[in-house]
Amino acid sequence: MxxxxxxxxxxxxxxxxxMFSFQAEASQNSLSKTAGSLVIVGGALSSDNEAVYKKFLTLAQEYNGKALKDVKIAIIPAASAVPIESADGYKEDFVRYGVPVDNIYTAPIALIDDPLTKEVNESTWKDNGNNIEIAKKLEEFDAIWFVGGDQLRHIKTLVTADGKDTVVLKAIRKIYENGAVLGGTSAGAAVMSNPMIASGTSVGALTDGVHILKNFDQDTGDDKLFLATGLGFFTHGIVDQHFLERGRFGRLLVATQYNKTRYGFGIDENSAMVYTGVDDNIEVIGASGLLIVDLQGSSVPKGKRFAINNVTMHYLEKGDRFNVKDGTFTLNKLHKxxxxxxxxxxxxxxxxxxxxxxxxxxxxxxxxxxxxxxxxxxxxxxxxxxxxxxxxxxxxxxxxxxxxxxxxDQVGSYAALNVQMxxxxxxxxxxxxx
Structure with a gap:
């Protein structure tokens, strides 16, 4: 036998x-200088996720003190392979939650033609990030929503080849700094940090390290971890999405360590990390949770392959809060x-x-x-x-x-603080x- x-x-x-050098005492990320808010969704957002949609709309109302019927939302569909179809889906959701259809604007910014729209070729919108009229129009909006798809398409349309803001991105940044809310799901979440994760798996990250995207048209492959220019609205660490569902904590760990930032944030599907710039606070809402990787106090042993000791991890779910400025937690009162x-x-x-x-x-x-x-x-x-x-x-x-x-909400929910890995x-x- x-x-x-x-x-x-x-x-x-x-x-x-x-590639994996790291200082044991990771420096603090710069503090925010914005009045705006971010609703960063980990992908697979369900239309019936009332918590996420209502939070986004409430924050939009708070900007300039508007009633819901007066809120104006712009949708950026660039990341999608079917931009109009994708934008229309979110438009229907916003209308369902109380926003008048006439107050929702699909910005003509895209790279790929939507086959469902015979009357227009959306690929002709590829240079509209430099359209001054669109930029001026966006300055009148209370909220911007970035759809999912391929995050590099958002970057190709909103960032110039030499890494500078287009006029449209400048307009979005302006209203965000003044207090508007920006939201996005999947690819629309990935772009919130800078650098951003462009592609890769946990296995690819741990075995092959970090690759830097040299140009926006570079082939990233399936497994390799590529970092690229992001939009940088969230300044406290790299953001990853589809997190628990796709087992991405390995790639977030490697990306965070490579970037020499203290924190990495992994938000799961149908959930959101809601960031408010006025107080540097993060709240978790939706169906699943958020993993925070904290590399302060971690160390990298010497060796040819990736290794790291004393990583601190925190896991939060609905209603739990984390303050990035002082590193404190306020948990949902129902968490015992x-x-x-x-x-x-x-x-x-x-x-x-x-x-x-x-x-x-x-x-x-x-x-x-x-x-x-x-x-x-x-x-x-x-x-x-x-x-x-x-x-x-x-x-x-x-x-x-x-x-x-x-x-x-009739579902068992966990939180975990200060786990060492x-x-x-x-x-x-x-x-x-x-």
Missing amino acids: RKLSFIFVLVLTMIATN TTKGIEYYSKNPIAMDIFGKQKLKTVLTEDLIDNEATKAEALWFDMDDDKKGNGFKFTFRKTNTTEGFWGRI DVEPISIKIQIDK
Whole structure:
């Protein structure tokens, strides 16, 4: 009878390449100088997500103190492969939540022709980021919405080839700094930071590092982590989206560490991180949650492959708040501590850490709501010789770690503060004993 035994050989000497250099004490991000707000949605926004839509509209009303019937919204459809269809879908949603249809303007800014509109070729709108009339019109609006699709299409239409603002982007930036609300989903969320994540997977990021987009037409491939110029409305760290659903925490971690910023923010699908510039506050709303990666106090061991120790992670859900300026949390009052009343007692090693929603399970059921003091996860890739390279992730409780659970909107909801994580490369050999 054959017996399979897995021999895990931990690589103890870990040198990061120059690409992964990092200062142990990450510098604070610059504080905001804007009165505006951001509704950054992690993609797959459902039309019935009342919390997200109403928050966006409430913030629009607060700008200049308008009633809902007087709110004016502009939609930027550039990222979509079907720009008019996409814009019309959001227009219908805004009308459903009380905005008059005549107050909603689809800005003619796009790269790709929408096959459903025979009377116009939207690809002729590619240079309209430099249209002064459109820019002046946008200055009259209370809210701007960026649709999803390919984030590079937003950049190609709103940023010049040498990285400067077009006149339309200048107009959007002006009203945002004066107090308007900007929102976006998926690609429309990715563009909110600068740099932004243009493409890539967690595996590609951890194994191949960061690539910088040299021009907007460069092929990014499927797996490689590319960073590119973003719109930079959110100044406190890189933003990632479709986060838990697509297992993207690896790429957010690598991107944040490479960029030498303290924070990285990963917002999940059908959820939003709502940022208010006047107080540097972030609130989580919607169906899922937000992961915050904090690299202050982290360190990078020496080695040829990516590794990092003492990363602090926080996970928040609906109604939880984080103040970027002072680093404090205000949790939903329905979130109660799990300390001393942990529900789970087992946490097997997670073998699919980049799987759908897996990171949340590891942080919550396997760690903060578990009697165990640590949880472990692996990823590795095997070759034909039964050898492989991968990474081991260790999530640890410290004396400041605390978990929370509560039933919110009739659904169980978790939060986790101050979880410590280490990432170390591993080499694996499968030995078959006869």
